[in-house]
Amino acid sequence: MPSAPWEGSLPAAIKERFGDGIEGAVLLGGQKLLTVGLPSAAGVLASLRDDHGFDYLVDVTAVHWPKRERPFDIVWILYSFAANERIRVKTTAADGEAVPSVTGLYNSADWLEREAFDMFGVRFEGHPDLRRILMPDEWDGYPLRKEYGILQQDGAWVRENLKIESAQ
Amino acid sequence: MAATTLEPASVDGDTFLDSNELVLNMGPQHPSTHGVLRVILKLDGETVLGTDCVIGYLHRGVEKIAEDRTYQQFAPYVDRMDYVAAVSNGLGYCMAVEKLLDVEIPERAQCVRVILTELNRVASHLLWLGTHALDIGAITPVFLCFREREEVLKIFEKYCGARLTTHAFRIGGLQYETYDTFEKDCVAFCDLMEEKVKEYHDLLTGNRIWVKRTTGVGILTAEDCKAYGVTGPLLRAAGVAWDLRKAQPYCGYEKYDFEIPTREGADTFDRYIVRMREMEQSCRIIRQAVDALPSGPIKGKVAKVIKPPPGEAYVSIEAPKGELGYYVVSDGSLKPYRVRVRPPSFVNLAALDKMCRGSLVADVVAIIGTIDIVLGEVDR
Numbered sequence: 223m224p225s226a227p228w229e230g231s232l233p234a235a236i237k238e239r240f241g242d243g244i245e246g247a248v249l250l251g252g253q254k255l256l257t258v259g260l261p262s263a264a265g266v267l268a269s270l271r272d273d274h275g276f277d278y279l280v281d282v283t284a285v286h287w288p289k290r291e292r293p294f295d296i297v298w299i300l301y302s303f304a305a306n307e308r309i310r311v312k313t314t315a316a317d318g319e320a321v322p323s324v325t326g327l328y329n330s331a332d333w334l335e336r337e338a339f340d341m342f343g344v345r346f347e348g349h350p351d352l353r354r355i356l357m358p359d360e361w362d363g364y365p366l367r368k369e370y371g372i373l374q375q376d377g378a379w380v381r382e383n384l385k386i387e388s389a390q
Numbered sequence: 391m392a393a394t395t396l397e398p399a400s401v402d403g404d405t406f407l408d409s410n411e412l413v414l415n416m417g418p419q420h421p422s423t424h425g426v427l428r429v430i431l432k433l434d435g436e437t438v439l440g441t442d443c444v445i446g447y448l449h450r451g452v453e454k455i456a457e458d459r460t461y462q463q464f465a466p467y468v469d470r471m472d473y474v475a476a477v478s479n480g481l482g483y484c485m486a487v488e489k490l491l492d493v494e495i496p497e498r499a500q501c502v503r504v505i506l507t508e509l510n511r512v513a514s515h516l517l518w519l520g521t522h523a524l525d526i527g528a529i530t531p532v533f534l535c536f537r538e539r540e541e542v543l544k545i546f547e548k549y550c551g552a553r554l555t556t557h558a559f560r561i562g563g564l565q566y567e568t569y570d571t572f573e574k575d576c577v578a579f580c581d582l583m584e585e586k587v588k589e590y591h592d593l594l595t596g597n598r599i600w601v602k603r604t605t606g607v608g609i610l611t612a613e614d615c616k617a618y619g620v621t622g623p624l625l626r627a628a629g630v631a632w633d634l635r636k637a638q639p640y641c642g643y644e645k646y647d648f649e650i651p652t653r654e655g656a657d658t659f660d661r662y663i664v665r666m667r668e669m670e671q672s673c674r675i676i677r678q679a680v681d682a683l684p685s686g687p688i689k690g691k692v693a694k695v696i697k698p699p700p701g702e703a704y705v706s707i708e709a710p711k712g713e714l715g716y717y718v719v720s721d722g723s724l725k726p727y728r729v730r731v732r733p734p735s736f737v738n739l740a741a742l743d744k745m746c747r748g749s750l751v752a753d754v755v756a757i758i759g760t761i762d763i764v765l766g767e768v769d770r
Contacts, residue, residue, distance in 0.1 A: 223490070223701030251489060251703055277616050280706070281732040285719055297717065299704055299732070303616065303630070306637050310704060330619030333740040341453070356446035356769060365454055372458045 223251045232274060240266060254309040263313045264322035267298060271327050276300040276309070279328035282335055284342040288368045292316050294344055298324070320347035341366035358383070410435045414751070418447050422525040422755040425765030429742070429754065436750050441743045445736075448769035456729035461487050461561060461696040464726065469555035471731065472767040474517050477510035477546075478709040479767075480559045483729075485640060486705040486716035487561045490698035493690045498683065499563035500642045505576055505679045506549070506558050507641075508672040512583060513542040514710035514762075515665045522662075522759035523594065526603045531593055538586050541579050548575070562692030573680045580673040587670055594662070604659035608745040608757035611656050618741040622712025622734055624761065627664045628656035634708035645682070646675045658760040665762075697724055711735050711762050735767040 226249045233247035236256065243262025248255050258266050270276040280299040287293050292314040301308045315321050323346040324331040335346040336355040343364040346352055353359065362376040373390055380389045412433045418426040426447035432440040452471060456464045468483045469476035481503060488495065495503075520535030543553040548569050550558050558564070594600045610620060612628040625632055631650045635643040651667035653660035698720040706715035712734030719728040738761050745757050 223699055223703075224492075251492070251701060253704060279619055280713065281704075281715060281717065281730070283717060283730045285728045297730075299715070299717070303632060308638075308704070328619065329614075329617040329744075330737055330740065333736065334619075337736075354446075356449045358446070365451060368457075370454075372454060 225250050228254055228256075235273075236266060236269065239269065254307070256309060256311045258311060258313050260313050260315055260319070260321065263296075263311070264324075266311060267300075267322075267324050268327060270300055270309070270311070275302045275304045276307075277303055279324065279330045279334070280308070282324070282331055282338055284338045284344050284366075286342060286366065286368050290314070292319075294319075294342060296321050296338075296344060315344065317343075318345060320345050322346070323348035323352075325349050340364070343367070411439070416754070418444070422758065424521065424758065424763060427739075427758070427763070427765055427768070429758070431746075431751065431754065433751060436752075438746045438749055438751060438754060441746045441754070443739060443742060445739070445765070446769050448765050450770065452770040453729055453731060456726050458725065460724050461698070461726060464729065465559075465561065466555065466557045468731075469557055470766060471733065471770055472514075472709065472711065472714075472735065472764045473554055474764055475510050475514040475710045476555050477506050477558050478514075478707060478714060480557060481507055481641070482705065482707045482709070482714045482716050484559045484561050485707065486703055486718045487696065487698065487726075488690075489703040489705050490701060490718060490720050491561070491692065491696065493562055493692055495563050495641075495690050496687045497642070498686045499688045499690070501679050501683050502564055502568060502688070503559060503641050504643065504646070505676050505683075506546070506556075508675045508679070509542045509545060509576070509579070511672045511710045512669050513539045515669050516542075518665065518710075518759075518762045519590065519662075522756075522762075523600075525755050525759045526600065528594065528597070528600060531590060534586065534589065534593075538583060541582060545572070545575050545579065548572075560689065561696055563687075563689035565689075567688060573683065576676050576680050580677050583669060583673050587666060590666065595666075601659060603753075603756060604662060604760075605655075605657060607658040607749060607753045608760055609655075609657050610741055610745050614741070614744060615656075618744065619737045620712070620741050622708070622710070622738065622762075623661050623664045623668065624712070624738060624741075626650060627653045627660040629654045634706060634713060638706075640705075640707060643675075646678045648675050658756050661760050695724065697722065706732065709734055711764070711767075712738055731770060733767045733770065735761075735763040735765075736770075739763050739768055 228247040228249045237244045240262045243259045246257040278301040280301050283297050285295040294315040296313050298311040335349050338344045339352050340354040340357050375389050414431045417428040428444035430442045468479040472479050516535040516539040520532035523531035546556050547553050550556050612630050615625045615628050629652055631652045633650045648671045651664050700722040702719040704717045706713050714734055715732030717730040721727040746754050
């Protein structure tokens, strides 16, 4: 994909404030992408909302790269109504590492973070009620991790709760 | 899917007898939850103190399936999320992959995409209107709405053979050329709709029961909408003229002359008015698109084997229910590495608790209806 450095006042201001915490600001296929270190993520997201007007959290999700040292990409998609501008903020996390919750900044983060937790097992620190949302509470495993097979299921849960041998 | 955290405030001894607090289960098998939505209500008498949604009954792992299919093979699956607006789902997915491939879509294909998507918007709003009115107790509209919706489904059937899960678009453009009387059918439908919208207004807009049941119910202000990420007609009924077709036009929407209907009351009645006007605006767009329909190819230069270069893209469209986004990550192989769907129904439903607090139990049914959810999309 064509990638170009993202110039402008916004990435400059963010870089100045967070210094080394900002790993990159690029236009990936024309879309604004800010890569940040995990320790700076909470500060960057708060600053984007409070100082730069990104008042709408569109999505929170994750991507699993099992071979990488830090296997989880955490992605926040933000939008500013005033500037009609959309950006993605991305960071990486190790398995089980705490990722800051943005529920204090955006109410929409509540369910979105629960879903990312449900599907990937990403632990959002500061979420008031981090429990599964789509899968049953007692389900074993995180379905969207790469090592989770397409036909895999929690056999014990299926037998106990559905009273059948297999849900396939 | 999860158990509730809502417990009666006090369950021991005397205080329990004094308390009117009660936890009531609604659904998942309940006609007005539009599918398998379970809501746990915490009540004080008739007043709702809090709600907790239990979802996931329809979870099919759509995002997981995407990783096991090629780009083209996955396209029909997206129709099964918001199955009453399958065309919009397909459009969003195709556009996201096209963004990764960086291909240009021919004008004619863009134009047909607009026509079919707007027809689908009308069909989706019609289904919403019929069932929402039915929930509140007005039985007639559902028959009328399904009568008109049938005309849209007939056009879809003639165009691609399917009525609901249409798979109308392909990555790169369209699979099928339009049929002989396509333009005529579309215009005839617009004529019919503009007539029928008046009929719906006669039935509901001045109806005292309808007005009483919807006015001031389920208020969600513009600030709350933004905080909860709520988009679509709910946001517009709160006075924010925000529509992705205008804000970040795609498919050539900038060429069409249409308005974004807004209201200030942010309640159930205003959302009803917004959706009614949107149907009229959709007809306006369809007429213009039919008039401007250019000739030419219907598919861009896309290889038979789709293999986007490594990268990622987020593309969103204005679906009937709000912002529908696809975040697609490619690792350069034949299958998408990750497809994330940003479903409007799921995000909008999260605001249910906010909208229900302080209202009456009977209003919960009206509020679920006014959000316009499709559980296939909430649970994916």
